[in-house]
Amino acid sequence: MKRARIIYNPTSGREVFKRELAEVLKRFEQAGYETSTHATTCEGDGVQAARYAVEQKFDLIIAAGGDGTVNEVVQGIAEQDYRPQLAIIPVGTTNDFARALGIPREIQKAVDVILEHNVRSLDIGKVNDQYFMNIAGGGKLTELTYEVPSKLKTMLGQLAYYLKGIEMLPSLKPTKVKIEYDGKVLEEEIMLFLVSNTNSVGGFEKLAPAAKMDDGYFDLVILKKANLAEFIRIATLATRGAHLEDKHIFYTKANRIKVHSEEKMQLNLDGEYGGLLPGEFVNLYRHIEFFVSKEFIEKQDQITE
Ligand SMILES: Nc1ncnc2c1ncn2[C@@H]1O[C@H](COP(=O)(O)OP(=O)(O)OP(=O)(O)O)[C@@H](O)[C@H]1O
Numbered sequence: 001m002k003r004a005r006i007i008y009n010p011t012s013g014r015e016v017f018k019r020e021l022a023e024v025l026k027r028f029e030q031a032g033y034e035t036s037t038h039a040t041t042c043e044g045d046g047v048q049a050a051r052y053a054v055e056q057k058f059d060l061i062i063a064a065g066g067d068g069t070v071n072e073v074v075q076g077i078a079e080q081d082y083r084p085q086l087a088i089i090p091v092g093t094t095n096d097f098a099r100a101l102g103i104p105r106e107i108q109k110a111v112d113v114i115l116e117h118n119v120r121s122l123d124i125g126k127v128n129d130q131y132f133m134n135i136a137g138g139g140k141l142t143e144l145t146y147e148v149p150s151k152l153k154t155m156l157g158q159l160a161y162y163l164k165g166i167e168m169l170p171s172l173k174p175t176k177v178k179i180e181y182d183g184k185v186l187e188e189e190i191m192l193f194l195v196s197n198t199n200s201v202g203g204f205e206k207l208a209p210a211a212k213m214d215d216g217y218f219d220l221v222i223l224k225k226a227n228l229a230e231f232i233r234i235a236t237l238a239t240r241g242a243h244l245e246d247k248h249i250f251y252t253k254a255n256r257i258k259v260h261s262e263e264k265m266q267l268n269l270d271g272e273y274g275g276l277l278p279g280e281f282v283n284l285y286r287h288i289e290f291f292v293s294k295e296f297i298e299k300q301d302q303i304t305e
Pocket residue numbers: 009010011012013014040041042043044045046064065066067068069070072091092093094150153154
């Protein structure tokens with residue numbers, strides 16, 4: 001019998017997972033998994049819980065939470081030789097990665113998709129010994145995501161980011177950076193850089209429209225120095241994926257990217273603070289097996305064509 005470990009964050013999002021846990025457990029048991037649970041107790045506990053699941057040779061980890069919880073589970077398994085498969089039940093405030101995999105936000109519907117058993121080996125990113133699945137970035141613009149207090153996020157969800165973003169827009173300043181990617185060099189004043197593994201980022205579904213999650217490459221998107229009016233225009237273009245041709249945007253695919261800056265620049269990993277630059281981003285090719293939706297597989301196949 002296969003063994004599954006549910007690692008869930010009881011404080012995630014609107015804190016609804018616990019109420020459905022018994023039903024979720026029943027469904028996994030019925031599907032042939034011997035299933036046990038771990039509720040995370042504090043920041044970092046998801047990493048330890050995932051390491052324990054590795055040691056105990058669980059076949060499957062089901063991470064129930066937001067991007068933060070999934071990220072901790074990935075940190076816990078990514079550097080191990082034995083890596084359990086990973087499924088996600090998105091119950092967080094931000095669930096960009098689950099959305100990228102086509103996992104629905106309703107708990108039982110997410111379980112339906114997981115139990116269809118579509119598994120794919122996907123790339124993940126590594127920078128300075130930390131891992132990310134979705135996106136890493138830097139520049140004043142990316143610093144917004146951790147300016148939003150957790151309470152506000154619980155109450156307002158995604159909207160909290162936008163409110164904070166609008167409040168901060170006028171104070172955004174460019175940063176001078178040197179970016180080396182696959183043997184080439186770019187020196188530029190930038191508003192932000194994004195190293196993307198998926199194309200579903202903070203509500204912008206088409207930020208990196210060609211980002212494929214199993215090709216061994218990141219999509220590097222850089223917004224060069226721009227004034228407020230230009231920024232708003234480009235952000236509008238980005239909502240429909242029409243920004244890459246703009247002269248303020250630099251875009252390429254690369255699997256190894258180094259970013260340095262003389263100025264202090266914070267790193268953002270999957271929406272959370274990830275320390276300071278410099279950083280070297282490395283794409284780990286098809287490193288973890290994820291449970292995905294049929295729609296995800298269809299979409300990925302279309303990108304190849
Ligand atoms: N019991 C706990 N109490 C407080 N924090 C926790 C607990 N368990 C996990 N965490 C932390 O909460 C972070 C955010 O969790 P997660 O992404 O699942 O939920 P979220 O609702 O989307 O979170 P956020 O409030 O950051 O948007 C995790 O990265 C983890 O470090």
